[in-house]
Amino acid sequence: MADELRRVAFVLWPGTHPATVMPALAVLRSANRMAEAELYRAECYTLDDQPLLSPEGWRLPAAQWNGEQSGHAHIWLVADGMALPSTIPVGLAHHCRNRARDGYTIGALEGGVYPLAMSGLLDGHLCAVHWRMIDDFRERFPAVKAGSELFAQDRGRLSSSGGQATLDLFLALLAEERDPDLAAMVAEDLVVERLRDGSERQRVPLRNRLGSTHPKLTQAVILMESNIEEPLTTDEIARHVCVSRRQLERIFKQYLNSVPSQYYLELRLNRARQMLLQTSKSIIQIGLSCGFSSGPHFSSAYRNCFGITPREDRNQRRAQQAMDVAAKA
Known part of the structure; x- marks a missing residue:
């Protein structure tokens, strides 16, 4: 199993609840612990100089994104479904397009699919959108193949509909990038009952x-x-x-x-x-x-x-x- 360090950037929009990114962080943290090595280094960024603070008082350490950060194997755009972004900074969109052109993974969690679509990187790609947002998303971004699956992986573009689906996506990514056995160990560590495929529908039975x-x-x-x-x-x-x-x-x-x-x-x-x-x-x-x-x-x-x-x-x-x-x- 390759044990090289991969740095992962999470860029969070203002108003994002820290819980939106927690499932992803939990998988990466558990992977390091199960492998007894630093396989992933998660780095959280905000678009302003305000701390990531939830209404309940949760605080997530994060630096401000200034466009000079580099060296990330993955870049994830993260936004709360209750505070959907209306724009994406030009510099960040340019950075993501350059990284995507170089073959790196670009992804979105929950409402983060909106700025990723605004960047043009989802045009012609499959994308998982939370069922509550899907009608609005399809109307605004007709060039994107928006679906109500749990998560989507399509030619270097990854997306999660949010919540538990984010954990499912990161377990699937861990199995592909590292080792299926490690992903199974992490799932057991996180008390995940079963590994769900991205093609499963979002709605409760x-x-x-x-x-x-x-x-x-x-x-x-x-x-x-x-x-x-x-x-x-x-x-x-x-x-x-x-x-x-x-x-x-x-x-x-x-x-x-x-x-x-x-x-x-x-x-x-x-x-x-x-x-x-x-x-x-x-x-x-x-x-x-x-x-x-x-x-x-x-x-x-x-x-x-x-x-x-x-x-x-x-x-x-x-x-x-x-x-x-x-x-x-």
């Missing part, structure tokens, strides 16, 4: 989200989630899952305390709200893509569910975002 293992309920909800733009009728869903309409209604009532039509409507409205707040698509476009036949129909159903019209909801969110930006200025 449906039966866990529903709190039920009833197979017909699971099949029905999967059908609903797969047919948002052109909704199925309750009779069609019952026919697809091979039960009667009355039996399907009893299952929904027993496990979800709802009827299929109401659950389906709320599912479509929640998808619409996500698109409304994350994309710049028109309200009419969003309504049609979520199965509503007209603007008034969509607006009425939205107001009945959320107590506010789609337009009012979007305007309030934009006003709040503008206030947050002004407060940070």
Whole structure:
């Protein structure tokens, strides 16, 4: 096993919670301990002169990135999904492009996919994006092949959707760069139940989200989630899952305390709200893509569910975002 030291740079955007990078640091630290050698040296940087301090008081030692740092085998752009970057410094983008051109690994953790995409280094590449951000990301960066996998590795571009997926990505990287046996030892050291492949989907298994293992309920909800733009009728869903309409209604009532039509409507409205707040698509476009036949129909159903019209909801969110930006200025 090669034991040469590899320096790894993590460049963190303002507002990033230290926990965003902790899974990666945990893998590198454990790798050094298991190998009884310094295989990796993690170096954290910020874009300003402010310390990395979480609301809970966590402090992560970091130096300020000044563009003069060099010698890193990996460069990772890191941002919190709750504080997405709007720009990338020209010097940092230039540095990353030069390193990528020389064959070095460039990666992103959670919201870090935004500045990496802004640099142009993700164009034409696969990229893992957290499911909450994926609609907005796809709209802003159509040249990037954004997916909802746990993590992605594509021709020197690595990306994690965040959270536990970052740990999975670094274990996979450790197995490739060093030794699969070392990766297995690190996984055991970190009490990881199993090594997950990057192609696995992000979402929690449906039966866990529903709190039920009833197979017909699971099949029905999967059908609903797969047919948002052109909704199925309750009779069609019952026919697809091979039960009667009355039996399907009893299952929904027993496990979800709802009827299929109401659950389906709320599912479509929640998808619409996500698109409304994350994309710049028109309200009419969003309504049609979520199965509503007209603007008034969509607006009425939205107001009945959320107590506010789609337009009012979007305007309030934009006003709040503008206030947050002004407060940070």
